[in-house]
Amino acid sequence: MAPSAWAICWLLGGLLLHGGSSGPSPGPSVPRLRLSYRDLLSANRSAIFLGPRGSLNFQAMYLDEYRDRLFLGGLDALYSLRLDQAWPDPRETECANFVRVLQPHNRTHLLACGTGAFQPTCTLITVGHRGEHVLHLEPGSVESGRGRCPHEPSRPFASTFVGGELYTGLTADFLGREAMIFRSGGPRPALRSDSDQSLLHDPRFVMAARIPENSDQDNDKNDAGGQRVLVNKWSTFLKARLVCSVPGPGGAETHFDQLEDVFLLWPKAGKSLEVYALFSTVSAVFQGFAVCVYHMADIWEVFNGPFAHRDGPQHQWGPYVGKVPFPRPGVCPSKMTAQPGRPFGSTKDYPDEVLQFARAHPLMFWPVRPRHGRPVLVKTHLAQQLHQIVVDRVEAEDGTYDVIFLGTDSGSVLKVMALQAGGSAEPEEVVLEELQVFKVPTAITEMEISVKRQMLYVGSRLGVAQLRLHQCETYGTACAECCLARDPYCAWDGASCTHYRPSLGKRRFRRQDIRHGNPVLQCPGQSQEDEAVGLVAATTVYGTEHNSTFLECLPKSPQAAVRWLLQRPGDEGPDQVKTDERVLHTERGLLFRRLSRFDAGTYTCTTLEHGFSQTVVRLALVVIVASQLDNVFPPEPKPEEPPARGGLASTRPKAWYKDILQLIGFANLPRVDEYCERVWCRGTMECSGSFRSRSRGKQAKGKSWAGLELGKKMKSRVHAEHNRTPREVEAT
Secondary structure (H helix, E strand, C coil), X not given: CCCXXXXXXXXXXXXXXXXXXXXCCCCCCCCCXXXXXXXXXXXXXXXXXXXXCCCCCCCEEEEEXXXXXXXEECEEEEEEEECCCCCCCCEXXXXXXXXXXXXECCCCEEEEEECCCCCCEEXXXXXXXXXXXXXXXXXXXXXXXXXXXXXXXCCCCEEEEECCXXXXXXXXXXXXXXXXXXXXXXXXXXXXXXXXXXXXXXXXEEEEEXXXXXXXXXXXXXXXXXXXXXXXXXXXXXXXXXXXXXXCHHHCEEECCEEEEEEEEXXXXXXXXXXXXXXXXXXXXXXXXXXXXXEHHHHHHHHCCCEEECCCCCCCCEECCCCCCCCCCCCCCCCCCCECCECCCCHHHCCHXXXXXXXXXXXXXXXXCCHHHCCCEEEECCCCCEEEEEEEEEEECCEEEEEEEEEECCCXXXXXXXXXXXXXXXXXXXXXXXEECCCCCCCEEEEEXXXXXXXXXXXXXXXXXXXXXXXXXXXXXXXXXXHHHCCCCEEECCCCEEECCCCCCCCCCCECXXXXXXXXXXXXXXXXXXXXXXXXXXXXXEEECCCCEEEECCCCCCCCXXXXXXXCCCCCCCEECCCCCCEEEECCEEEECCCCHHHCEEEEEEEEEXXXXXXXXXXXXXXXXXXHHXXXXXXXXXXXXXXXXXXXXXXXXXCXXXXXXXXXXXXXXXXXXXXXXXXXXXXXXXXXXXXHHHHCCCCCCCCHHHHHHXXXXXXXXXXXXXXXXXXXXXHC
């Protein structure tokens, strides 16, 4: 069989528990907008909770939107944060070491389990009714957590609470070798998976959730094990492979075989649940990540299909072609599965042949393949690794889009869309934002989304962050900028870029184009390149011949193509700047490694994005030829010559200030220090080095003090005046 990730599933209530076995598309696109940790805080887009000790040692999270609270499990503590108030205002109670389980037990209590110093412990936590903010341990409720919580905080683990019972996937023994799936905590006897290694071979438990197959509740959860075979063990356990691969030429496929995280996108009534899965692969060729989407209806079809079978360890897998016993293995007894005259009240009533068949054939032959037969998103050669995924389905003006949030190991969140063109065509990846949530690079270990509050809750070892899903005003103040962002949360309302809210009535002034991002059609009257060139004033900059000079151009979008145009004096029109070893086009602008007098002229930096051209900056470059520099910087006096007196009086009167101003383009600001030192320190023996020492905060001495203070004032004036026009300088 081809390599794939395993979806370990058993149909007792349609409980779906995933475990990944350890095991191409365009290059990685650049986020259109990058916001740093400080950017997010200053814009009030994020809030951070690090705990009272400055590091939360975060392990578990439960988002309770009914109570408007966020419960966090850390080291020796359990926290409750109110969602309707600014952080931090937590309630805290002490718990047993690392809290790994936080599940709702009833309307007033949570079930919390911790590692308990290698002795797992569980207890009930009183959290109160809706509107209350209480948090304390329920006296007398402490009990063993064996089989419900791992012994160590680092071991893979997944759990969910259904009908008063806790379902867990974990390594139950002290050494972490025996992987099990447990059901415990309810009135029925505890149930566990068989110890046969063919069922669970070194799994990584990722996520567990209850997914009803139909309206019959008996079919959802009445596995009681067998009477003689599989006693107190699952009798309905089945598993299937989740395949996430990129089709290649000649039938070859690139497989992503390590399951990292799963998100369930619950649909509106009448539609199939969609399963978003994040995969990774590490090979000698490349490291990559992929997101595949599966319809739950396709998963049910696989479990209703043929069982996998092979005659021995050395034989190939094939579909089982013999007679399948009744009731069908993997199905719980219920009204939906019963036949007339053959009722079964429990799996304990099943014939032994049914249980023996289920034990020998836990694998389905068909794999579960993704929607459209390929990933919706592929990212290779990333600087960071992807660990977490959540998805929000957003209604926009031109359709419905799934916005994917990906948590990285560097403490940032990628906000991405995958636009499907239709059929089996490769989707278009649109990276909207990269948000650096945590100041210190740290792996994001858990994410929860609140569609109601439009918030993302992000957990790492250090702490937890509350992050707004969108902040439309950061895209810009023009219609074109809002449209080019292609963010389905945002639209141009005629005055600003604001949050888009669908309504029954059509509002024509709302401008939004997610699929194409074309402001030419959405924003009539916006200035195009020819008009914009005349509207953007040129800033004069100076460069010196034979030296390096840099012309800065920072486009608002790194996804835009940058083009430089040069208008030389006397030429009819601008020409495109040709780059070579001497003139380099960098991400931040145009670098002249050695400036020539023929480089003088007006440089225009333009960007092109989705057919829309904008002028970012116009720079009039004035080149100071080498002969002028010799007049500005006279040679040093010979040692035998007496130094000139009077400092400034010995230089050209009234000319020095304008000379400095002509030199202080971007590349020549450091030479101001050199010139000031020559002017103000000439004639004082102890001045050598004093000027630089003063700039480093050290005490200057002797008769150079007055000269140094005057030199500082001159430097400040020079730096403040460097943007003034030549006419203003002459007047000065």
